[in-house]
Amino acid sequence: MPMLNFTYHNPVKIVFGRGSIAQLPRLVPADAKILMIYGGGSIKRNGVYDQVIASLKRNPPAEFNGIEPNPRYETCLKAVEQVKAEGFDFLLGVGGGSSLDAAKFIAAASVYKGKNPWDMMTNWARVPADSLPVGCVLTLPATGSEMNGGAVVNREETKEKLFFNSPHSFPRFSILDPEATYTLPSRQTANGVVDAFIHTTEQYLTFPADAPLQDRQAEAILLTLIEEGPKALAEPRNYDVRANLMWCATQALNGLIGCGVPQDWATHALGHELTALYGIDHAQSLAVVLPGMLRHQRERKRAKLLQYAERVWGIVAGTLRVPQPGPEEEDARIAQAIERTEEFFRSLGVGTRLSDYDIPAEAVELVASRLEKRGVKLGEHGDLEKKSIVEILALRV
């Protein structure tokens, strides 16, 4: 298959490096009426809150806090009320992907013309056509939200975790200061590595599209995450390591590696259900699903899995115990690459089984039924049906 036609347009201004929060006054419009959106207070402990407030002292932002780790629709709606009531015209998301996604959702919902902002997530015709401007200060590299137009939000009432993606929802700027990530708990650092890794595989482990540059750009991210991830856990205050992880996570989901190639995202679809139903972290849900997805889909992803085995894990023909070249030797290489992937996640402390999170076996049928009911077409061929989903999750009990 030849490279697919594509449009790439990513107008986010990235301001990267030590001390870059101090550039906020130059990035925010001078007369903006700013509402700062953040989470549970980690930014108060790590000094980012103080840096933001200090840099904006001539135009102090109002605040909306309490965004949950998987931001809730119900919470976002409260912020929308505040935006409308007090006339804020610039939203500053400060934190990880949750605070950034919440800021994007609130910014779009505040100017949404329809009756029910949740429609932006469920109805493609109602994806945001407008938004208040948003700026971001990132403290947790993982979701790539700082450089894309997407937002994922959870609705408690219906236990749904859904997303939109709109060209109107790109942040105007995102500040990425690696020092802001020094104090992340290990679990969040590890989650970020896994999240960026699987954002990459969703755009890479599909079928060949004669796009060697995009393939190598994806492999560049995977190789760097494998190198730097463990270092970040061992040396949380190593600037270089934190900077590299931060830039990897951004590059993994800013659209670049997906240009002109098929994309999967089935692991995300299943993972979102697990998070919505059982509350496990996003990255945890992905680490559970991916090994099953790759094992189950290994024939259809065969060519790319062999390339992945060789270029990312160094598993080349002739190095395994099965010496005869042929399909069996290839199978062994693929199996080993998937094992290495799962081991990598586990080595970071991220569980890869439903049982690691005490999720009951009933989840298998429940997730599959929910996805079937929603009628979504999954996988790079858009044809993963309920039977396959059950089989994939059954591999992860």
Next chain:
Amino acid sequence: MPMLNFTYHNPVKIVFGRGSIAQLPRLVPADAKILMIYGGGSIKRNGVYDQVIASLKRNPPAEFNGIEPNPRYETCLKAVEQVKAEGFDFLLGVGGGSSLDAAKFIAAASVYKGKNPWDMMTNWARVPADSLPVGCVLTLPATGSEMNGGAVVNREETKEKLFFNSPHSFPRFSILDPEATYTLPSRQTANGVVDAFIHTTEQYLTFPADAPLQDRQAEAILLTLIEEGPKALAEPRNYDVRANLMWCATQALNGLIGCGVPQDWATHALGHELTALYGIDHAQSLAVVLPGMLRHQRERKRAKLLQYAERVWGIVAGTLRVPQPGPEEEDARIAQAIERTEEFFRSLGVGTRLSDYDIPAEAVELVASRLEKRGVKLGEHGDLEKKSIVEILALRV
């Protein structure tokens, strides 16, 4: 050295693929008064002109043609007069880097407040602070001009070849249709490969900055150019190959691989002088200079040259005839990598010696003197003085 702080902001909308010229009416503002800027007529022979005119039939552009392969200041000024006299408010550059750069220069010069637009090239304080909007239709992948804010222009009168780089000069959009490159003469195809290759090495072959992702993104481009370049000469109508080269050339100079890393650009500075003085193609001038630059600077670029040898050319420790590990064996690997680079250029039909272009040995002293007179500080350390420039060029006679 840790990764440098950086700002990355590239708002160009890329519309890539077969048939994408038909999207022009959606990309150009509906009421724009368009001046189309192009070169010597190759776009009339390859059908691109007809496609542009057909797609814009509801809002036909006026035309300014005759942009030279190294666009001349004197020619651009004529276009500026036409823009001002007739009130054009949108410039559409159609062609290779020369037409695109000319369009950007004309767009900036048309709204330039100073007396002499050439000051935009020589005085950093006068870099474009404004520009008419520009759109591009690319027909020759090479310069990366379609996705950056730079423009290179030649002044006949003084035999100067200089550039500006301004955030106001990013194209609003660039259309990249690989089919538009099918009829390129081999020389231009080869030049494009060399140009993109050396744009990449200028941002990669410096000194280590602990930026493994950027390194691998650069290597991704180099490896792909090495694979696809020869195929494009052998199969000029292979869509996949043309698409891959086109995307490589764009990625080589859109700012991404240069994020946070030291940059060199000395090869370009010397090459520009050779083009300005002797009229050789831009890529030819780079192919002449680079091998000399790398050999002369091999100690200062040592770590990156060893990485380049291994990752780009597969020259790993222990594979050469010099078996003892140590500095000598490393030297041999570096020497081989530089030889392979030069052979690659020659295999594409691009000469790598001054004598290949009948440039006299006097060029060595002349180029060095001109650069000294201009007082530019060259190289990733900003300290290449006249003596080194003479030595580098003397290696290329």
